[in-house]
Amino acid sequence: MKAFLYRWMIRLTPLAAALLSGCNYAYPAPPSRPAAPSAFTRAPAALAAATPAQVALGRALFHDTRLSGDGSLSCASCHQPELGFGDGRATGVGIGGTKLKRHTPGLWNVGFAPALFVDGRAATLEEQALMPVANPDEMGADPAKVAARLAADPAMRARFAAAFPGGPAVTPATMARAIAAYERTMVSGAAPFDRWAAGSAGSMAPAAVRGYALFAGRAGCARCHNGWALSDGKYHDVGLPDTDPGRGAITGRRRDDHAFRTPSLREIGRAPPYMHDGSLPSLAAVVDHYADGVVARRGAPARVALTAAERRDLVAFLEALDSDAVVH
Ligand code: HEC
Numbered sequence: 001m002k003a004f005l006y007r008w009m010i011r012l013t014p015l016a017a018a019l020l021s022g023c024n025y026a027y028p029a030p031p032s033r034p035a036a037p038s039a040f041t042r043a044p045a046a047l048a049a050a051t052p053a054q055v056a057l058g059r060a061l062f063h064d065t066r067l068s069g070d071g072s073l074s075c076a077s078c079h080q081p082e083l084g085f086g087d088g089r090a091t092g093v094g095i096g097g098t099k100l101k102r103h104t105p106g107l108w109n110v111g112f113a114p115a116l117f118v119d120g121r122a123a124t125l126e127e128q129a130l131m132p133v134a135n136p137d138e139m140g141a142d143p144a145k146v147a148a149r150l151a152a153d154p155a156m157r158a159r160f161a162a163a164f165p166g167g168p169a170v171t172p173a174t175m176a177r178a179i180a181a182y183e184r185t186m187v188s189g190a191a192p193f194d195r196w197a198a199g200s201a202g203s204m205a206p207a208a209v210r211g212y213a214l215f216a217g218r219a220g221c222a223r224c225h226n227g228w229a230l231s232d233g234k235y236h237d238v239g240l241p242d243t244d245p246g247r248g249a250i251t252g253r254r255r256d257d258h259a260f261r262t263p264s265l266r267e268i269g270r271a272p273p274y275m276h277d278g279s280l281p282s283l284a285a286v287v288d289h290y291a292d293g294v295v296a297r298r299g300a301p302a303r304v305a306l307t308a309a310e311r312r313d314l315v316a317f318l319e320a321l322d323s324d325a326v327v328h
């Protein structure tokens with residue numbers, strides 16, 4: 001009975017708050033007790049299967065500089081495997097040194113994202129894959145010309161034929177399918193947090209255990225960072241002081257301004273700096289932002305009061321989300 005009431009309270013609180021404030025961004029109050037760890041470790045549904053030949057081709061294309069207009073950049077120039085598939089910079093640098101507006105995100109677990117890019121403007125990995133190729137600021141190439149260039153290479157022709165037997169040979173569409181197949185293999189292995197949640201008490205330091213209780217409890221992080229990937233897949237304003245309209249530019253709705261897709265937090269320690277603008281250099285800076293930095297804006301969450309020790313605990317928890325896997 002108690003559990004029943006609790007569930008309904010959780011459901012009704014956001015509704016009541018939304019009615020009272022008349023705005024779509026009324027967040028539920030953080031639960032008074034932490035969500036069970038198992039709620040964060042339940043295995044996600046399997047991703048679409050691809051053949052090994054498709055994955056291998058996708059990996060080769062991901063590292064191939066022939067995908068850029070001047071042969072200087074591959075996907076991996078910006079999405080560097082050893083940097084969690086990010087580039088370690090605040091904002092990306094494209095063809096000819098063009099400065100990009102946004103941070104290069106890490107790509108771990110990208111196959112589970114319901115839509116791609118921080119504003120969700122691409123629906124599938126296949127659709128996304130050719131966008132950086134064609135973007136004049138990123139790789140500055142014509143996908144059809146890239147396909148023709150690859151088709152002129154007998155070794156590549158053979159790899160495409162093996163990956164897509166009987167299908168169309170080297171086309172922008174098969175390029176995109178292979179790259180997407182490779183990206184779907186970027187799935188995290190178990191992290192110390194998973195081992196702890198499965199009952200191995202020593203797998204996480206006491207600081208990280210306390211950090212988890214804050215994360216899933218009073219600090220309210222799990223309102224948005226939930227499920228296996230620690231992302232609700234939705235768009236939120238977290239009160240960063242920049243002017244990027246984010247999701248608002250895609251939907252045209254003012255209430256979506258400053259909203260960005262909640263990122264997965266698995267492997268998060270591997271890909272600093274953080275946020276869509278790369279403005280926060282470390283996990284400690286991210287936690288400080290939620291405590292002291294959130295700007296007052298309709299839709300932005302309230303700041304969370306955290307002591308110095310609590311901030312360290314939260315960081316210790318976030319670090320326990322890095323798996324043992326390294327370069328992919
Ligand atoms: C010049 C640097 C650069 C290159 C080259 C590049 N990207 Fe990106 N990538 C970015 C940036 C910056 C973003 C974030 C842009 C945004 O969200 O608006 C991004 C976003 C993405 C995303 C979305 C991730 C998410 O969490 O939604 C995927 C997937 C991706 N890139 C794959 C690729 C692939 C595949 C290639 C090669 C065909 C590639 N990128 C080439 C910089 C680059």
Ligand code: HEC
Binds near residue numbers: 118265304318
């Ligand atoms: C209202 C929803 C919401 C809440 C609450 C929230 N986050 Fe976030 N979090 C997001 C969104 C959205 C982003 C991406 C924002 C951006 O890129 O501008 C983000 C980004 C992050 C990042 C950086 C990820 C990256 O790849 O750059 C970390 C780390 C993080 N949050 C941790 C936390 C912690 C710790 C808490 C609790 C103190 C918390 N979040 C509370 C929605 C939320």
